[in-house]
Amino acid sequence: MCLLKVTGLTKTFKNKKDRVYALKGIDFSIKQGECLGLVGESGCGKSTAAEIIARLIKEDSGTIEFNGAYITSEKRLKCVGRDLQMVFQNPKDSFDPKYSLLESVMMGADSYRIYSKIELIKRAKELIKYVGLKESYMYKGIGGLSGGECQKASIARALICSPKLIIFDEATSALDVSVQAQIIDIMRRLKEEKGVSFLFITHDLALTSSICDNIAVMYSGRIVEYGKCRDVLCNPKHPYTKQLVSSVLPVNRRCDIPEFNALRDTQYAPKGCDYYAFCPNADEKCFKNVLHMFQIEGRSVLCCHADD
Amino acid sequence: MLDIKNLNVYYGKTHVVRDLSLKVNDGEIVCIVGESGCGKSTALKSVLMLDKNASVTGGSIIFNGKDITKLNASQIRKVRGSKIAMVFQNAVLSMDPTKTIGSLFCETVRAHNKKAQKADCLKKAEDIMKKLRLWETERIFTSYPFELSGGMCQRIAIAAAMMNTPQLILADEPTSALDVTAQAQVIRLLKQVNKNFNTSMLIVTHNMGVAANLTDKTAVMYAGRIMETGSTDDIINNPSHPYTKALINAVPEMNGKIPEAIEGLPPEFNDDTAGCPFAPRCSMSKDLCYKKLPQKHILSESHAVYCNYCYI
Numbered sequence: 001m002c003l004l005k006v007t008g009l010t011k012t013f014k015n016k017k018d019r020v021y022a023l024k025g026i027d028f029s030i031k032q033g034e035c036l037g038l039v040g041e042s043g044c045g046k047s048t049a050a051e052i053i054a055r056l057i058k059e060d061s062g063t064i065e066f067n068g069a070y071i072t073s074e075k076r077l078k079c080v081g082r083d084l085q086m087v088f089q090n091p092k093d094s095f096d097p098k099y100s101l102l103e104s105v106m107m108g109a110d111s112y113r114i115y116s117k118i119e120l121i122k123r124a125k126e127l128i129k130y131v132g133l134k135e136s137y138m139y140k141g142i143g144g145l146s147g148g149e150c151q152k153a154s155i156a157r158a159l160i161c162s163p164k165l166i167i168f169d170e171a172t173s174a175l176d177v178s179v180q181a182q183i184i185d186i187m188r189r190l191k192e193e194k195g196v197s198f199l200f201i202t203h204d205l206a207l208t209s210s211i212c213d214n215i216a217v218m219y220s221g222r223i224v225e226y227g228k229c230r231d232v233l234c235n236p237k238h239p240y241t242k243q244l245v246s247s248v249l250p251v252n253r254r255c256d257i258p259e260f261n262a263l264r265d266t267q268y269a270p271k272g273c274d275y276y277a278f279c280p281n282a283d284e285k286c287f288k289n290v291l292h293m294f295q296i297e298g299r300s301v302l303c304c305h306a307d308d
Numbered sequence: 309m310l311d312i313k314n315l316n317v318y319y320g321k322t323h324v325v326r327d328l329s330l331k332v333n334d335g336e337i338v339c340i341v342g343e344s345g346c347g348k349s350t351a352l353k354s355v356l357m358l359d360k361n362a363s364v365t366g367g368s369i370i371f372n373g374k375d376i377t378k379l380n381a382s383q384i385r386k387v388r389g390s391k392i393a394m395v396f397q398n399a400v401l402s403m404d405p406t407k408t409i410g411s412l413f414c415e416t417v418r419a420h421n422k423k424a425q426k427a428d429c430l431k432k433a434e435d436i437m438k439k440l441r442l443w444e445t446e447r448i449f450t451s452y453p454f455e456l457s458g459g460m461c462q463r464i465a466i467a468a469a470m471m472n473t474p475q476l477i478l479a480d481e482p483t484s485a486l487d488v489t490a491q492a493q494v495i496r497l498l499k500q501v502n503k504n505f506n507t508s509m510l511i512v513t514h515n516m517g518v519a520a521n522l523t524d525k526t527a528v529m530y531a532g533r534i535m536e537t538g539s540t541d542d543i544i545n546n547p548s549h550p551y552t553k554a555l556i557n558a559v560p561e562m563n564g565k566i567p568e569a570i571e572g573l574p575p576e577f578n579d580d581t582a583g584c585p586f587a588p589r590c591s592m593s594k595d596l597c598y599k600k601l602p603q604k605h606i607l608s609e610s611h612a613v614y615c616n617y618c619y620i
């Protein structure tokens with residue numbers, strides 16, 4: 001059974017003059033104990049999707065089913081809160097610097113009253129150690145933590161209520177590779193032992209390959225490719241995914257980075273394909289065929305080139 | 309160009325940066341890698357004396373022949389932004405939320421050149437932004453930082469740092485919020501700026517791909533100290549210190565292999581035991597390591613390591 005099912009989610013932001021189409025209709029689902037990786041161009045709407053699912057902002061249209069109930073209607077907020085936790089892209093932003101580390105982590109359980117005070121303190125202390133923070137930081141102000149330490153603290157806060165789904169919005173980007181490996185290990189244990197599910201938003205494709213079962217690649221407010229993590233990363237089908245995978249910098253040598261320019265004028269995006277300007281395969285078919293999700297080799301690819 | 313000698317930084321009583329020495333030559337790109345919380349940002353910020361909570365005791369930071377630790381506030385302000393530009397770890401928080409991105413760019417330029425025209429500033433910003441894959445420049449100029457995504461803000465911070473063509477760019481994890489394509493373009497641009505204007509750079513990163521493809525020299529830090537320095541190629545392909553080796557070993561790969569973490573926790577900063585700070589987690593440590601702080605051992609002209617054993 002699906003723990004989370006998102007269908008047709010859209011969101012438009014209104015700036016002073018412009019409209020930003022942040023989400024143009026995305027669908028995906030996450031099963032219990034599954035980890036879904038969400039990757040893609042910076043600014044393509046990943047955080048927006050996460051924030052809508054966590055009920056921090058409101059969608060324009062679309063439905064979200066969580067644990068068998070529609071959470072897009074107003075009533076449900078409370079019951080979801082505990083089971084669905086989020087680690088934010090800017091951890092420092094999400095804490096009040098007035099409080100100590102221990103208090104901040106305990107706050108994750110504040111509104112749910114599932115533990116007694118003593119239990120709560122015990123659990124918070126355990127979690128702080130579990131994510132690899134030094135014990136001497138327990139009573140230190142959150143403002144005095146480094147970027148990575150703050151990120152660990154927000155992971156601990158998300159874990160305190162034993163949620164069913166955790167959204168990680170670039171929760172490992174400020175961590176050194178060894179601590180990253182530790183967090184991956186924690187995720188893996190939660191997944192296997194407790195059946196916790198994850199929506200793992202990241203820019204690190206290599207990390208997704210070590211923890212995610214499935215992966216969704218986003219471009220400009222749409223999911224362009226969705227499938228088994230291995231398949232998609234080793235044998236990408238959508239031109240954007242291909243370009244993304246080929247941009248990964250090698251670790252052990254220097255490479256020449258080519259300049260990246262638009263191949264065509266962006267204004268004439270045909271039939272809604274936003275990748276047109278960069279797509280090496282674009283031709284007159286892009287104008288004739290409408291974008292459609294196709295199933296090829298066990299995955300879905302958004303494309304206008306149906307017959308190829 | 310920049311010569312940091314025996315820098316020591318405290319937060320209150322906590323001794324965070326310990327005896328750090330690091331040199332950035334003219335036109336050189338140097339990076340610092342290391343454990344989260346080991347003092348990388350603290351070291352970088354102290355080059356511009358930015359953190360009021362931090363006290364720099366002992367050591368010197370020589371920039372263009374002047375000791376920055378001895379300058380007063382207004383002298384430092386002159387250096388900041390025009391000669392040395394900084395990109396902060398947390399780009400969104402480092403921007404004023406009440407100002408649009410367009411006015412941020414203008415102010416950056418006007419802080420050092422009062423007569424600059426708005427149109428010229430924006431034109432210049434636009435050129436840089438396009439190179440960083442930020443296409444919707446019009447919209448971005450009229451947006452506030454919180455209306456942009458994390459990666460967009462980060463690229464704007466990088467663009468802002470380049471506006472005054474500084475001699476030295478300090479960048480704290482400048483690509484952590486970027487997709488790999490944008491990351492590659494940032495590196496491409498930084499390299500171009502380095503070549504065209506001979507700009508030196510000191511960069512903190514957790515991404516070994518960035519280190520390998522951008523930097524000439526790498527310093528590995530652990531618990532406030534430097535463990536190993538060398539050419540980036542040496543550090544990545546021929547590491548000597550057990551910590552460096554373990555760190556390189558933890559780099560995730562695309563093949564789905566599970567990366568290996570280093571067992572244990574980093575030491576407490578107020579724990580002033582004699583020996584090597586990495587000893588308790590080191591697979592090679594012997595008795596001596598708990599007693600004697602390793603001295604610098606020169607392995608080659610450009611490669612040095614602080615370890616009691618591994619140079620043998």
Ligand SMILES: Nc1ncnc2c1ncn2[C@@H]1O[C@H](COP(=O)(O)OP(=O)(O)OP(=O)(O)O)[C@@H](O)[C@H]1O
Nearest residue numbers: 013022042043044045046047048455456457458459
């Ligand atoms: N409050 C807002 N007002 C106006 N526009 C917004 C707002 N929040 C986000 N946007 C816009 O929506 C788009 C998607 O932003 P989002 O933060 O979801 O991107 P992202 O995929 O998380 O990117 P990144 O990887 O850089 O974090 C961006 O173009 C951004 O400028």
Ligand SMILES: Nc1ncnc2c1ncn2[C@@H]1O[C@H](COP(=O)(O)OP(=O)(O)OP(=O)(O)O)[C@@H](O)[C@H]1O
Nearest residue numbers: 144145146147148149319344345346347348349350
């Ligand atoms: N304002 C502060 N007050 C007290 N302690 C601080 C303050 N800022 C940082 N620290 C402590 O100093 C140490 C070094 O912090 P710093 O931010 O330099 O780490 P870092 O190497 O940049 O780590 P990261 O990679 O996680 O960003 C940390 O242990 C942190 O807890």
Ligand SMILES: [Mg+2]
Nearest residue numbers: 047089457458
């Ligand atoms: Mg985001």
Ligand SMILES: [Mg+2]
Nearest residue numbers: 146147349397
């Ligand atoms: Mg830092």
